[in-house]
Amino acid sequence: MKSTYQAFPRQSIKRLCGLVKVSRAAYYRWLSNRENxxxxxxxxxxxxxxxxxxxxxxxxxxxxxxxxxxxxxxxxxxxxxxxxxxxxxxxxxxxxRRPRHSCTIAHGKNYEPNLLNRNFTANHQNEKWVTDVTYLTYGNGQKAYLSAIKDLYNGEIISYVVSQRNDNPLVMNTIKQAFKLNPTAKPLIHSDRGFQYTSKQYASFTAEHGVIRSMSRVGKCIDNAPMESFWSHYKDEGYYGYEFKTYEELVSSIDWYMYFYN
CATH class of the missing domain: 1.10.10 (Arc Repressor Mutant, subunit A)
Incomplete structure (x- = not known):
């Protein structure tokens, strides 16, 4: 049955809406909801x-x-x-989200140019990886470090390692885990110029696996924007506002978030 409200001439509806300071779109939406x-x-x-x-x-x-x-x-x-x-x-x-202004200070000698050049798209899996390390706290201010590798093809975190020490094994275990899961991969991998990524051990391992290394320029955190974005999302959604009394609680929450994110 047709509503009597729709019997008004269009000009009358416009005038009535103007008198009560309501848009015609809002009137018709109200009318639609009233009838449904x-x-x-x-x-x-x-x-x-x-x-x-x-x-x-x-x-x-x-x-x-x-x-x-x-x-x-x-x-x-x-x-x-x-x-x-x-x-x-x-x-x-x-x-x-809170902006992150800090950038990694360059160390070591095994630098590489920025071959990724902010081209953050990939046409197939394991074509381009980005990686980084961020620090976290738990208990009474104790520090922990999270290293992760992200595939730019689908945004998946393909490997991650948590440690109480920010050292070479942290990064090496992360990349070894990535190749254990993807043994035939030969990606371009982009990082900052942190000491782990410019170490001889890292350079040797990546060369052995046919990896092309790329590094952000000094002070240009945006060169690794996908990882910076991931850290921001993780900390807002799974870290800030939570209290981790022990290292084990922190690791468990990271495991949950990585599963959820992927």
Whole structure:
């Protein structure tokens, strides 16, 4: 049955909307929802899913990633605009990540040019890897170090190692783990100029496996932007706001996050 509200002439609707200071789009949306109460009911259910996802991610995810999570987890096909509109109504806004300004100081002698040259796309798996080390804390300020290698083809973290020491074995174990999982790979691997990546041991191992090495320029952290971005996401989603009393608790949380991220 056709609604009597639609019987108004278009000009009358425009005039009425102007009098009450409501856009015509908002009026028609209200009219549509009024005639289809199931839309409101579905939105209420969706709001609960959004609220759950938002707080599950500690408020760090924006509407794009929340849409991806909802659609994948529940096999839905909600569009970005709908999710964004509901999140705004619920006043759930993503926390802005803190900028990272520090860069690695170059050490050693085995430098390589920046062959990656900020071309962060790859056409197939194991074509381009990026790697880096970041430090974390647990307990009463004790330090731990996380080394990881990321495949630029699909963004997957293919290997990672956690250690209480920032030394050569940390990086060497990470790259050995990567080649154990991908024995035929011959990627271009990009890193900064940290002492582990300019060591003779690292240079010898990569040469032995036919790897092309690439390194960021001094003070140019953006040359390794994909790894910097990953560290930022990891710390916002799985590190900041959490308390790790022991090294084992920290390692367990990293294992969970890597599984979740991949």
């Amino acid at each position: 109460p199931t839309i409101d009911q579905e939105n209420e259910k969706l709001k609960e899913l959004l609220r759950k996802a938002y707080f599950e991610m500690n408020g760090t995810w924006g509407y794009r990633r929340i849409t991806m999570l909802i659609n994948r987890r529940y096999n839905y096909h909600y569009n970005l605009k709908r999710i964004r509109r509901l999140l705004i109504k619920m006043r759930l806004r993503a926390v802005i």
